[in-house]
Amino acid sequence: MKARRRVVTQGKGGPGSRGAANAPAPKIRRTPTVRAFRSAILEPRPASGTRIAVPVVAPVRPSVDPTRSSAVDLSLDLGRGLVLRNPILVASGTFGYGVEYADVVDVERIGAICCKGTTLRPRQGNRPPRVTETPAGMLNSIGLQNPGVDAVLDRYAAQWAGWRVPVIVNVAGESIEDYVGVVRKLDLVPGIAGIELNISCPNVGRGGLQFAIDQEAAAAVTRAVRRATELPLIVKLSPNVADIRPIAAAIAEAGADALSAINTLSGMALRADRTGPFLGNTYGGLSGPAIKPVALRIVYEVAQVVGIPIIAIGGVTGLDDVLDFLAAGAVAVQVGTAIFADPTLPVRLVDELAAACARRGLVRYDALVGTALPRRPGAASAKGVEYRP
């Protein structure tokens, strides 16, 4: 196995320096390392002696027959027992409740399914039209249409409980009470493997975006939900902020088990005759390959300030995108918009990732994680995008 690279992203003497005893409470968790979130990936630990990924014959360099990609271990642990068999997830809103694509996709081969955003009460969503294609992407303004948490549990929970693939329920709300209310109903229900907290939907008036752009509010809702449930808790970050890092750090500090990044970027399109906005809701969320560079930047930034696993979302259309996000510090990726064109893509990516690991002689994929992160603290690239003050 490759030697691990230790990465320290914040040196001593910075704003959160550990020497300053009378400094205000540190907002940003201190000196997390690539190692810290690599540990999210299950590894054969010699001490426990219970988990051995592959029988290692040669004691020095375990090598994998490139043709036997099935020998590659893609499993990972997102915390609190949320163990995925592979790091390819499907993004909320693009895969419904997992049943819609069942005719053409073997859903149980996916790492995990994030279901459509679920609210306490039924929501009808926004006026149509709700989707339109844009250069290398699409805009959507669904507006969190869903039948409410009770109906979702009624219709799907039993089915989910029978699946081998974990289902992560995406939870949305307008207030902390909403989020906590939904989460309380999900807690201890068989078939619910985890929660993805959607504090970043750009398409509803009071739809939680206010939580994603303010670090105190983000931390408060995370803390409240954390208190309400023992379920694994993933918080989905919004790209519609100036600097994501303090927000991500505050959410991690507040008890999230993992972060997913990014939600859609706010955008709009006009009618063909330019008499007004095209979407019924005026604004929509941009997704697809167009936003991949933004997602990559945010994953790269967040990976340097938090120690919890990061799930990358944004424009994944092939293996290269998966490898990019892993290299930027994510331990898993979600496939979203690409599913609409190619429903079988997530399952294919699982195979392709395994094959890519096998080609590199890896028995586990974790050596691919974080390879592009800066190696020493204070490197220019660790400072965030340049135009910021």
Added chain:
Amino acid sequence: MQLVDAELQESRQILPGQWLQQYHAPTLASAARAGQFVHVRTGDWSGLVLRRPFTINTADPATGAISLHFREVGRGTAWMTNLRPGERVDMLGPLGQGFQVDSRSRHLLLVAGGLGIADLRLLIDEALRDGRQVVLLYGCRDTSEVYPSSLLPDELEYVVATDDGSVGHHGFVTDLVIEYEAWADQAFACGPVPMLRTLAGLVAGRKDRLGVATLGRKRGGGRPIAPGSTAARKKAFLQVAMEQHMGCAVGACLGCVVWGVDGPQRVCREGPVFAFDEIDWDATAADGTHVR
């Protein structure tokens, strides 16, 4: 619903900017019902992230051929017109709920506005095969857009209306409906929202004008039928095929809704065919669904 690799057999421009393409896709040809659609993956997917929905225009289980009729409106359809016979296209289908013809209906009135004919074309074949009589009322802007009668079966009665009066009736196609509404047992329509809305208004007043009993209802009897169900649509005098910009086409993304009386309805799943009384016509017209 299946993912199918369909081979293009024939492609031709039948009207200015409108294309008719025939694909070899045996599973689709045998499974397709009138009103259902396929979701076609276009090339150059780095730039075009969505599939394109097309109603199955004709389907021949014997030869395994289906045809699609579409207007070249953007890069996706432009890519399709550049395909050569022998090239393969990834299609997902058949999708959606098709037209529901009551087994007792002998006389079918079909109303098409422009490209709406593509949604009704397969219904003509199915109805004639089943021994029904079919009248097609077709409305378009002028002579250049009149659907060629050579592409329609001889048994069909084909009536044209043009906005400028250059062919057939001078005016809207909906003006002709009154003449046939007593004759028809059921009506099926596809076209621009204003046309469908006018039709829905006409149909709502039909019972009073004609004094006809609602098809199939027994006097004072029968269980109540859930609106939106297949049985309810079968009994509706008018069924309409709706269009909307679409994402996944399998009901997952909730992108392609039209506004129904009971809230948003997915065109890809509950539709594309609805009974006329399921749609909230005031809201739908206000949405400006057909601006593109």
